[in-house]
Amino acid sequence: MHGKREQEEYIRKGPWKEEEDEILRNHVKKYGPRDWSSIRSKGLLQRTGKSCRLRWVNKLRPNLKNGCKFSVEEERVVIELQAQFGNKWAKIASNLSGRTDNDVKNFWSSRQKRLARILQTSSSATTSKSQKNNAKVPNYLDFPTFEAPKFSSSSEGEPSSKPQSCSLPCIENSEVIKMVRLPDLIKSEMPSSGTSHVGQESTLFEAYKSTEEIAFPKIPELNNDVGSQDLLCRIDEPSFIEDFGPLDASEFGIGPENHIGFPFFDPSVSCRVGIDSFKNNDDFFDDFPVDMFDNIEPPAIPPNL
């Protein structure tokens, strides 16, 4: 079917076959992990040098932890190094034995997606809320609400290291059940960790005392998702927000050109400390990543504030 020239230029793509892997392994055994392009020029494989290198690095290299989920310790390292170096996946991976840059990248990407979805769900919950309550709730209350992560029931991987006290009351998922003041919600839903962040009156909410209520979504039922539960369990640790990693709002399709105009705090101020270290409840919002609210429609500021 193909002419000779066509045959020569044909480049195979897609999933690798076992035979191809074997050829690649043999090549590396003979010549070492280099001269990737020669694999094709010698007619051994109809793959590009790049493709061969990638296959070797990500799948065939010895001592890879293929199919093994990130341990809690690995997760911690990734989070720390990502905060330190940014998206330098190769650099981060070099600190994790048996992990490739692709592994780390995929791990981080999943994590970010999960977070993005949490935020998105929360803001849509707010939108529907505000439509419902448009008549009685001033729109300056339409700041995003925060939904606890949605937990899958899968419990693969190593046993969770989180404490039992993590379990929260089972509440139906992702729906605004009632309008509550946030401090009250924190009071009633936070794990009882003995920390003192609960019950402190918020200056933020002081501003809305006349309204008494803000939107807050239901907290979903908690199952055994290691990552999500771990995040929730650590919500009252000093490093919680920091560990969540720097959030770039652009990752959620949010551009840098807009910023929130909440009357009650300055989004340019980033203060990443634990939830239990609130001096006042303004800190609650300060503790979210600084970009988190970027591009959210600035609510109209009531003239009397």
Place this chain on the structure above:
DNA sequence: AACACTGACAACCGCCGTTCT
């Protein structure tokens, strides 16, 4: 049972710096 959603993973693409000719 069918469908939708999600996470995990594999692989490709484009850019860029380095090396080779």
Place this chain on the structure above:
DNA sequence: AAGAACGGCGGTTGTCAGTGT
């Protein structure tokens, strides 16, 4: 010195399996 080839890296996309509705 300049252009081509190569290799490394980060971003993105596609696929598949598991789970929920």
